[in-house]
Amino acid sequence: DAGITQSPRHKVTETGTPVTLRCHQTENHRYMYWYRQDPGHGLRLIHYSYGVKDTDKGEVSDGYSVSRSKTEDFLLTLESATSSQTSVYFCAISEKYEQYFGPGTRLTVT
Amino acid sequence: DQQVKQNSPSLSVQEGRISILNCDYTNSMFDYFLWYKKYPAEGPTFLISISSIKDKNEDGRFTVFLNKSAKHLSLHIVPSQPGDSAVYFCAASYTGNQFYFGTGTSLTVIP
Numbered sequence: 001d002a003g004i005t006q007s008p009r010h011k012v013t014e015t016g017t018p019v020t021l022r023c024h025q026t027e028n029h030r031y032m033y034w035y036r037q038d039p040g041h042g043l044r045l046i047h048y049s050y051g052v053k054d055t056d057k058g059e060v061s062d063g064y065s066v067s068r069s070k071t072e073d074f075l076l077t078l079e080s081a082t083s084s085q086t087s088v089y090f091c092a093i094s095e096k097y098e099q100y101f102g103p104g105t106r107l108t109v110t
Numbered sequence: 111d112q113q114v115k116q117n118s119p120s121l122s123v124q125e126g127r128i129s130i131l132n133c134d135y136t137n138s139m140f141d142y143f144l145w146y147k148k149y150p151a152e153g154p155t156f157l158i159s160i161s162s163i164k165d166k167n168e169d170g171r172f173t174v175f176l177n178k179s180a181k182h183l184s185l186h187i188v189p190s191q192p193g194d195s196a197v198y199f200c201a202a203s204y205t206g207n208q209f210y211f212g213t214g215t216s217l218t219v220i221p
Contacts, residue, residue, distance in 0.1 A: 033209075045208065045209065058208070097142055097144070097159065100155075101153030103153050
């Protein structure tokens, strides 16, 4: 299995609070991704990174920001969490085409 | 607008029989297609892929077929086993670094 960890694995937070999710890889892959999984929507791309400090938006980027200061770490920040951001968040890595996913973070915004 | 669609939310198959999971796409620029398998409380795992220059790719019990004219791909699992019970996602890309996923099909293999 690819070395990808996500932290925290579960989080409950209140509306309006900031939240940061962390993805860490040990594979030295160039690309890193953040997805959210919701019933009826499958996996939707939030943001991705193609190198240190190089990031781009995905299809559902509103309300989210990312940072990648090191090859191995990709952070997803919800500046002010809303109930619509309750979801399961997956990080993924790739060099080309095939992606390897982390175990996921279940976030609940109350 | 969903560019990759899996119109069957669920599928049940008897053990030993063939499972066929379908996926349709709308963007003719897609040139690479992948299938992922997901168990509950785990991340998706890569299963099999196919380039648009091919129409078939096999890996053991898993075969993916691509029909470019119909913008349709399918995953065949033969023979189906109870351990294949999972949610299957198809995905497509035209850049090699940005992927579009379907909504998933939940496969149940009945012993």
